[in-house]
Amino acid sequence: MATDFSNLTDERLAELSELLASYSNGDFSAQGRISENFDALDTIILGINMLGEEIHERAISRDFMTSVFKAVKDLLFTVDAYGLITECNEAAEYGLGLGKEKIIGQDLKSFFQFSDEDLERLNRYRGGQSNPGDGIGIEGTFNSFSKGKRYIHCDISSLFNRDSPSGYVILIRDITEKKMADKILLRAMVSTLEEERKRVANDLHDSIGQELAGLRIILSHMLKMPSDAGATSVKDKDMCISIIDHTIQGLRDVCYNLLPSSLLGGGLYQTLLELKRRIPKDTRLHIEYDKVMEVFPLSLQVDLFRIIQEFISNTLKHARAKEVHLTFKDLGKNGVQMSISDDGIGFNITSIPPPGRGSHTIKSRAETFNGLVHMSSSPGAGTTLTVTFNLENYEEYNTFDHR
Amino acid sequence: MSELLLSWDGPILIADYQMKSADRDMGESVVNQRLTFTNGVPCLVLVKNQALMSMTKGARDFFSSEVGTQGIMAAAIITDTLYKQSLTNFFLSVTRPSIPTRMLKDGQKAKEWLLTFQI
Structure with a gap:
């Protein structure tokens, strides 16, 4: 097949030159015009056009991935098969307090400390003893440039280039x-x-x-x-x-x-009545009960009772309250709400030191049932505690089956 | 006029593209025509590009994909000009079809090569 350049003209060469200039400026969407002759110059332009289409798509993909890489607020690294860092994001530079040039090429372990056990797991993963598609998670520590010693969780996944493993991508989250x-x-x-x-x-x-x-x-x-x-x-x-x-x-x-025997035998309402009888006469407990509570698992009823007991215990000790109101509300699809309030002296909720033991226990008990806790109080205005449970599949929480 | 002319030459399916250019939609259309013609039975395909002078990236990617090569055991592409050779060469070396594919100038040699894949 002889190459025929006889149809070349200054005009077509100028078009080709313009096309190459566009590519040089990063505009890979430009396309050269192909004549009806399909001659040698058309063949070259065809090749350049197709090359432009390929580069254009890869450039879009690269730009997108670069912006994702930058947007991630956690520390993100890529490392080669030997654990040497090949790339990192801005958050990693900031976290380590080092420029990229001082990070790239370094062993990841020179910045982060892991337990021997986790390093063993990592070696097993790198040795191909786990499914590369699964990835692994390990924990460790590092010295942050701005915050000192930090605890971290690393998600490590294999990186592939055209189906061949080409290293690992490591996402490091601060879990301090x-x-x-x-x-x-x-x-x-x-x-x-x-x-x-x-x-x-x-x-x-x-x-x-x-x-x-x-x-x-x-x-x-x-x-x-x-x-x-x-x-x-x-x-x-x-x-x-x-x-x-x-x-x-x-x-x-x-x-x-x-553990009140009535809770095991008679349910939450009977237990609350018993609690009411045990409260000193100068504080009165009013209960507005909803039978929906009885269908909830015993473990939730026990936790609710403990929360109420904790609140009342604090009220009796500190609040000098005369009345305590306890209500349960069925919120239908939104779950159920328990609200307890006293008319005591209240307290400045913002000036109290970090949540005391009681409120911590209340919060942790509620959280085990996806409960949301809200407490409000101010001097002279009493205290109110509201706990909302949204239990779609509350049967799964029934881990306290004494019945 | 149909975009694709199909005929049998013994065990080899001759596919003659009649369109001047192809995009992805056209690619899907001709693949459906081929699968209808062969009833989806896997076969050897000889592609004659009498008219096709350009393919968009979408068409190139589709023709080389698993869907685009469905029902093809091997394909030989006949080219008769430098221009078509360039187009085909780019398709084979950059887009990389997922089945054995070769570009040849000689139709007889192309058939001989294809028959090596006959089961």
Whole structure:
């Protein structure tokens, strides 16, 4: 096939030159005109046109991916098969406090610290012992340029170039706040458990222990008395019965505080009535109940009861309230809402130190059921706590089946 | 006039493109015509580009995709000019069809090559 350039003219060469200039300026959408001759110059222009179409599409794709890369607020890296960084985003530069030129080519492990166990998992992943499509997640730490030591979670996935593995993409998220919140919550739970143990021990010691000790003294005294003691003996026996009655009541109180038997036997409403009876007479509890609560799992009813108990306990200790109103509202598809308020002295909610143990426990109990907690209070205006549960499949929460 | 003329030469399907240019929609149309003609039975295809002088990127991508090559065991493309050779060469080397495809000038050699894929 001989190449025929006989049809070339200055005009067509100028068009070709213009087309190449457009490409040089990054405008790959330009297309050269092909004549009806389909000659050698047309062949060249055809090739340039098709090349332009390919580059144009790749440039759009590259620009889009670059903007995604920049928009990601987490630290994003690509590394080669040896763990050496090949690219990073602006968030990574900012987080490490280094320019890209000082990051690229470095081993990822020179910036981030991982446990031996996680490094072993990473090596297994890189060794192909896991499905490359799955990716893995590991945790570690690093020293942030602006924030000091930070806890991180890394999502690592294989990167492919035309179906061949070409390294890894690593997304690093700062989880320090979450870690701290988890620690506070765990501490609050451990402290609550310890306080509960202490309270049970005190209850057993102060009431039942004392009463049994008293009973022992009386019985010892009775054994030493002559058989014909008469009226004195009868008086002591009456006292023994009275002490035993007190002990039984004390034991009931201890059990009630651990887990009210009425909750297991009669449900939340019966338990709230019992709670109402136990509240000192100078504070009145009004309950507006909705039977919808009975269909919820026992574990939710227990948590709700604990939340109410916690609120009332705080009210009795600090609020000097006369009235406490407790209402349940069926929100239909939006779930159910529990609201409890007192007419006590209230407090400045913004000046109270970070959420106290009680409110932490209330929040964590509610969160296990996707509950939203809202507390409002101000000096002289009482306190209100609202918890809204939106349980679409609440059966799955029934992990407390004692029935 | 039909965009595509189809005929059998023994076990080989001869596909003669009649359109001057092809875009993706046209690509889908001719693939449907081919599949209707062959009842979807996999076959060897000899492509004659008598008229086709340009293909959009969409058409090139479609013709090389799994959908565009559905029902083709192997394809040979006959070219008779430098211009068509350039067009076909770009298609084969850049877009990369997912089935064995070769560009040839000689129709007889193209058939011989195709018959090596006959089951």
